[in-house]
Amino acid sequence: MLPIEQSPFKKVTIIGNANGDWAAAKHGYTIIFNGTVATGNQIINVCNGPYAGSTEDFVVTGEHSQWLTQQLSRVAKELETKLQCWPSSGLVCFALFSQLGIELSLSRMSLLPSLNRGGALTESEHLPCVVHNWLGERRIAIEYHLNAKEKNIEGANSLADWPELLLTEESSSSKSTLEQTKEQNRAQIKPRSSMSCDNLDPFTLFIRLSEQKHKTESGLQNLVLLSQLQLSTWLNDLSQQKLLVIEQLLFNQHPQTTTGFWYLSDNEASAYLDPIRFKLALCQQHLLGYN
Known part of the structure; x- marks a missing residue:
């Protein structure tokens, strides 16, 4: 060998x-x-x-x-x-x-x-x-x-x-007509959250969502809210430790035997995960100075 x-x-x-x-x-x-x-x-x-x-x-x-x-x-x-x-x-x-x-x-x-x-x-x-x-x-x-x-x-x-x-904010702009239509439909949903956008720590909100055992209307609305946030909002509260915590909330290594996070196994909720994770990936690049 x-x-x-x-x-x-x-x-x-x-x-x-x-x-x-x-x-x-x-x-x-x-x-x-x-x-x-x-x-x-x-x-x-x-x-x-x-x-x-x-x-x-x-x-x-x-x-x-x-x-x-x-x-x-x-x-x-x-x-x-x-x-x-x-x-x-x-x-x-x-x-x-x-x-x-x-x-x-x-x-x-x-x-x-x-x-x-x-x-x-x-x-x-x-x-x-x-x-x-x-x-x-x-x-x-x-x-x-x-x-x-x-x-x-x-x-x-x-x-x-x-x-x-290397991802850029423009990387997510080349979407199909179907995807654009879906996003327009999502934008019509008005998120209801106990946290205002002015003082929102999106990392804390996502961690709270991960702690929910089941899908709820308020949980889905907050997921919609997170999917619509600008990158600047995420960057305001960014730290490597927060990203390391969030990393563990976006996969299920054993889906055949464990329930995992509700938003990963729900068809409606999963539609909002990609824009959230994309912003998180940009945050990681920002922290590492990868540009």
Whole structure:
């Protein structure tokens, strides 16, 4: 088994599962995930063990599979302690290859998949992405990226090409007509909250919502209120500790066996989570100086 210092990888392209066309890289290895189907000597498919029906942490198909399986498991366990949750395969791959300091590019992956359940899921069903701590994953990915940027300034060629990692307020403006219509309908709902917008600490309000055992009309109205707040309101009360607390309120690692937070399993409530989490992701970038 090759040690990490003797990695067989020199250049890697990581392609996530978000929407959009993709093509394997012409040079180096291309990493794809789970259900993505592709073949080729330089293509490696990484699956979560449970997804592949295995008791192993990861199932890797392609060259250097034994080495990768071992190293991915090692990195995943390191990240799990930082996230208090099992990490996504995409983050694990990024962290591993960042540690190697190789040429790295990523696409179709912003570490912010939608939590909107739509209207078709039953209460017992869950979105696959709900099991990961995405806000925490973005925090770690940005820290890796900033660290690599510092090394790059010093002359090391270790800065990953990952344009989708950096979010801007304009990133959320390119919505479909259907999404815009939904937002207009939401805006017609007048939130009723015991806290006025002038003295509102949105972090405290969201924590209170997470403590509710069940959906209530007032809880839903406050969720609507939070979804409509400007970024500046969040920034007024921002701290890293508050973000770390909120991270733990936006995922359910074991939805098959635990109820989790009411807004994650309710179709109506989940429609308001994405704009809230997007603002929180921008807050994290602000704290880390990632721009």
